[in-house]
Amino acid sequence: MLIAHAKGCRVCFAYCRTELEKLGWDETALSQVCANPETLPLRERDRAFLQYALRTALDPGGLKLQDFKDMEARGLSKSDIRELLAFAAYANMHMTFTLSQVGWLGEA
Amino acid sequence: MAFFQGAAEHRVPPETREYIELLQRRVKPGRVPEVFYALAEHPRLLKAWVEAQQAFIPIPNRFGAAQHIAGMLIAHARGCQACFSTSRAVLATLGFDDAALDRLCESPGALPLEERERRVVEFTLRIARDPGTLRAADFRELEQAGFSREEILEMIGVAAYWNLATTLAMAVDAGLREE
Numbered sequence: 557m558l559i560a561h562a563k564g565c566r567v568c569f570a571y572c573r574t575e576l577e578k579l580g581w582d583e584t585a586l587s588q589v590c591a592n593p594e595t596l597p598l599r600e601r602d603r604a605f606l607q608y609a610l611r612t613a614l615d616p617g618g619l620k621l622q623d624f625k626d627m628e629a630r631g632l633s634k635s636d637i638r639e640l641l642a643f644a645a646y647a648n649m650h651m652t653f654t655l656s657q658v659g660w661l662g663e664a
Numbered sequence: 665m666a667f668f669q670g671a672a673e674h675r676v677p678p679e680t681r682e683y684i685e686l687l688q689r690r691v692k693p694g695r696v697p698e699v700f701y702a703l704a705e706h707p708r709l710l711k712a713w714v715e716a717q718q719a720f721i722p723i724p725n726r727f728g729a730a731q732h733i734a735g736m737l738i739a740h741a742r743g744c745q746a747c748f749s750t751s752r753a754v755l756a757t758l759g760f761d762d763a764a765l766d767r768l769c770e771s772p773g774a775l776p777l778e779e780r781e782r783r784v785v786e787f788t789l790r791i792a793r794d795p796g797t798l799r800a801a802d803f804r805e806l807e808q809a810g811f812s813r814e815e816i817l818e819m820i821g822v823a824a825y826w827n828l829a830t831t832l833a834m835a836v837d838a839g840l841r842e843e
Contacts, residue, residue, distance in 0.1 A: 564796050616831045617743050619838035624667035634668070635706065641835040642709045649716075649828035652795050656820045659798030 558606065559613045559644070561590050565651045567658055601631030605640055608632075612644035668839040670701030679707045683714040690723060694753030697746035699836040713832060720825035726818060729758050730781040733768060734788035735826050740769045741793060744830040746837055783809060784819060791823035 557576060560568035573586055589596055593610070596603060604627050612619065627637050671677070676684050684704065687696045703710040725731050732754045739747035752765055768775060772789070775782050787806060791798065806816055 612835045613831065616834035616838070619835055621667055621838070621841060621843050624839050628667075637667075637839070638703060638706050638709055638836075641832055641839075642712070644835065645828045645832035648831045649824045652791060652824035652827045653820060655795035656791050656798055656823070659795065660800060660803045660816075662800035 557586070558590065558593055558610050559647045560651065562610065562614060563651050563655070565655050565658075567654050568647075568651055599631075604630035604632055605636075608637075609640050609644045609647075612641055613647050616641075616644070666840050666842050668702040668836060670698040670840065671704035672701075676701070676704050677707065680704045680710050683707075683710050686714055686718065690717075691750055691753040692757070694749065694756070697750060697833065698840055699746045699833045702836050702840055713829070716825055716828060720821045723754065726815065727781070727784045727822075729755060729760070730777065730784040731788070731822055732758070733775070733777075733781075734785045734792075734822060736765065737769065737772050737785065737789050738792045738823070738826040739830055741789070742830045742834070744834050744837075746833040747826065747829050780810070783811075788819045788823045791820055792826050795823070 557569060557572035560566075560572055573583075576586055577583070593606065596606065598606065608619075608623065608627055611623075624637065627640070628634070632640065671680075680703075684696060684700065687700055700710065700713075703713065721731055721735065732751050736748060736751035736755065739745075739751055752760075752762075755765060756762075772785070775785060777785065783806070787802075803816060807813070
């Protein structure tokens with residue numbers, strides 16, 4: 557949801573919110589998350605996942621060795637981190653498709 | 665010491681080997697970038713990446729060299745060394761020399777290509793870099809220039825693939841670097 561929000565993909569954003577609502581999140585809480593992701597009531601490991609997935613999707617070239625050490629220190633294994641990087645890459649692919657299609661259909 | 669280590673050639677796990685071999689055939693006689701070896705311990709992710717590559721940018725493909733030139737320029741624009749070298753390796757097998765490829769990177773606006781190929785490269789690059797600015801009129805213009813809807817979808821697929829590949833390659837590469 558946060559990657560979609562940052563990239564301006566309204567279709568992906570709406571889809572993610574619907575999925576989160578099914579998991580019990582209400583509209584107000586989700587709007588607060590978008591406005592200020594730092595305040596999320598999450599475990600440290602989940603917070604690290606969220607922070608670095610967003611960062612990887614937006615600026616993969618900006619990651620440094622210290623960031624990987626930080627992810628590990630906050631509870632993510634090497635395998636988790638590979639999953640995180642792949643997830644961010646997938647999000648970028650998915651949003652390229654979706655944003656293009658939305659433009660093509662004239663729904664932007 | 666780097667955070668990730670690429671598997672040595674002789675230590676690539678059996679369940680990953682076929683994907684590394686597919687990559688080797690694509691870039692031959694070039695070398696498969698280290699980022700792929702760094703995922704060798706994670707067969708599901710490597711498989712997903714290589715299968716996406718095979719599906720979206722097959723060799724041969726309907727746009728020929730234009731598709732790989734688009735990949736090289738997207739990688740160049742994003743600063744992804746692994747994807748850049750992979751694209752150049754494929755273009756080298758199609759007869760492009762280093763000097764010609766350097767000129768393409770320096771001046772993509774002056775692509776020495778046929779009009780149709782030039783449009784493929786420019787539109788694919790635009791989709792990859794800024795898909796949110798695309799409008800129905802952009803697609804109508806392509807259709808009026810003779811591109812089928814299926815061909816336009818192919819261009820979207822190529823751009824989307826390179827956005828996946830450059831994100832993953834740059835991020836994994838960051839974990840392969842030493843301080």
